[in-house]
Amino acid sequence: xxxxxxxxxxxxxxxxxxxxxxxxxxxxxxxxxxxxxxxxxxxxxxxxxxxxxxxxxxxxxxxxxxxxxxxxxxxxxxxxxxxxxxxxxxxxxxxxxxxxxxxxxxxxxxxxxxxxxxxxxxxxxxxxxxxxxxxxxxxxxxxxxxxxxxxxxxxxxxxxxxxxxxxxxxxxxxxxxxxxxxxxxxxxxxxxxxxxxxxxxxxxxxxxxxxxxxxxxxxxxxxxxxxxxxxxxxxxxxxxxxxxxxxxxxxxxxxxxxxxxxxxxxxxxxxxxxx
Ligand code: URA
Numbered sequence: 405x406x407x408x409x410x411x412x413x414x415x416x417x418x419x420x421x422x423x424x425x426x427x428x429x430x431x432x433x434x435x436x437x438x439x440x441x442x443x444x445x446x447x448x449x450x451x452x453x454x455x456x457x458x459x460x461x462x463x464x465x466x467x468x469x470x471x472x473x474x475x476x477x478x479x480x481x482x483x484x485x486x487x488x489x490x491x492x493x494x495x496x497x498x499x500x501x502x503x504x505x506x507x508x509x510x511x512x513x514x515x516x517x518x519x520x521x522x523x524x525x526x527x528x529x530x531x532x533x534x535x536x537x538x539x540x541x542x543x544x545x546x547x548x549x550x551x552x553x554x555x556x557x558x559x560x561x562x563x564x565x566x567x568x569x570x571x572x573x574x575x576x577x578x579x580x581x582x583x584x585x586x587x588x589x590x591x592x593x594x595x596x597x598x599x600x601x602x603x604x605x606x607x608x609x610x611x612x613x614x615x616x617x618x619x620x621x622x623x624x625x626x627x628x629x630x631x632x633x634x635x636x637x638x639x640x641x642x643x644x645x646x647x648x649x650x651x652x653x654x655x656x657x658x659x660x661x662x663x664x665x666x667x668x669x670x671x672x673x674x675x676x677x678x679x
């Protein structure tokens with residue numbers, strides 16, 4: 405069969421397939437047309453046919469999730485603004501109780517603001533409500549509180565004294581109980597600080613007693629109560645005396661001797677500020 409004749413004949417299916425396989429065996433891998441096409445001359449893009457426009461919904465903007473640091477800064481800023489707006493201790497108690505920026509509020513039973521006489525010369529700063537304080541909504545009413553009352557009674561002072569000279573006012577760094585009486589976290593202290601600073605400003609005591617490590621951490625940014633105790637410092641712009649916490653004294657009765665010395669030092673300071 406000569407070539408011309410071969411190209412002229414109509415091929416049936418079997419013959420066409422056999423021919424294609426033979427071409428592939430010979431190395432043909434790209435089908436080309438009879439007329440050569442210079443592909444470099446073709447337009448770079450074939451314009452797409454006009455399609456009906458499809459309405460694409462705008463992707464909703466997802467607000468960025470605030471980082472933990474942003475969230476903390478916001479809560480501190482809100483606490484500052486609320487505290488600054490409080491013009492009396494009653495106002496402060498109201499705004500602080502309503503403030504939701506402290507997670508502890510959800511697990512606590514009662515808001516624990518203060519006890520004693522707000523016009524007292526001595527303000528005692530504890531750490532946070534315990535179980536009994538959480539029940540009653542008053543600071544230092546459990547076992548440690550009973551010892552605290554006895555300690556101050558020994559120098560003629562009491563939370564319910566009629567004479568303001570003999571009275572004490574008591575509050576805590578935190579107003580809500582931490583679960584299981586754990587130490588307050590650094591963030592919890594930070595968020596509570598604007599309220600505490602305003603609390604002290606409004607009560608305006610002559611002297612602050614810093615009861616234990618947490619009070620020292622909040623007021624002085626220092627811990628190590630056994631080193632700090634008994635040494636007069638400045639806190640919140642006034643004289644302050646760090647003392648061992650009554651809960652520590654219940655566990656370590658031998659430390660009561662030093663605590664007694666600190667109470668005498670407090671008495672002497674009050675005397676010296678009066679003259
Ligand atoms: N310990 C504190 O520091 N404060 C309280 O109110 C009770 C126990």
